[in-house]
Amino acid sequence: MKNIRNILNSRFKRNGNFFMQLHKILGFKPKNLKYFKKAFTHRSMNIKDSKGNAVNYERLEFLGDAMLSAVIASHLYLEVPSGDEGYLTKMRSKVVSREHLNELGKELKLIDLVESKIPPGQFGDNIHGNLFEALVGAIFLDRGYKHCEKFIYNRIITPHVDIERLEGKVISYKSLLIEWCQKEKKTFNYNVYDDTGIDEVKHFSVKLSIDDKVVAKARATSKKKAEEKASKRAFFVFQNKISKML
Incomplete structure (x- = not known):
């Protein structure tokens, strides 16, 4: 009881x-x-x-x-x-x-x-x-x-x-960057590859190229996060031009 x-x-x-x-x-x-x-x-x-x-x-x-x-x-x-x-x-x-x-x-x-x-x-x-x-x-x-x-x-x-x-808030830098590239008729490519670093958690790295020129690199625990991070860095490279679309 x-x-x-x-x-x-x-x-x-x-x-x-x-x-x-x-x-x-x-x-x-x-x-x-x-x-x-x-x-x-x-x-x-x-x-x-x-x-x-x-x-x-x-x-x-x-x-x-x-x-x-x-x-x-x-x-x-x-x-x-x-x-x-x-x-x-x-x-x-x-x-x-x-x-x-x-x-x-x-x-x-x-x-x-x-x-x-x-x-x-x-x-x-x-x-x-x-x-x-x-x-x-x-x-x-x-x-x-x-x-x-x-x-x-x-x-x-x-x-x-x-x-x-x-x-003025950006939801997805990747979507925004792709939209801008398509509008300006620019080619883009996300080259994603496994990162063989010493981290316990697997990482992915990405090189973002626009018109065959690497404009940003990033590294994260998923392909999606790495691409978004690289896109954000690329956004700040072309911010003045891309911001006109917002």
């Missing part, structure tokens, strides 16, 4: 701490903790419900992403009546970019709430944005659209959405 009481007290304490942390992040009291527990459960826990469905935050990511897009799209539609579809789509992408969502997740220290069998240090940066999306999905299920909209305004739109600043 004593062991059962200890287990229940321990569970109550954990749930109480979780509730208090959530309340601080959300700005309101959650009604049903089960949605938020799922929002912070990593797939490595390998938990399934009574029907055999996986219990983790991945499906909530999908829902949260849709809610973010809807609320941000509505705000931009009302805020920029002169913006056409292409402009509004580009601006929304800047607000909900993976980089920005990762920053928001880090700011709220969402990683501290995760239940996982993987050490926190082994997660990639994207888990921060994934958790933010899952949290938004959980808010929608727990309290409905209005609370979800209010949270997005409080955490994203009010502090971060400045139309003039966003217009």
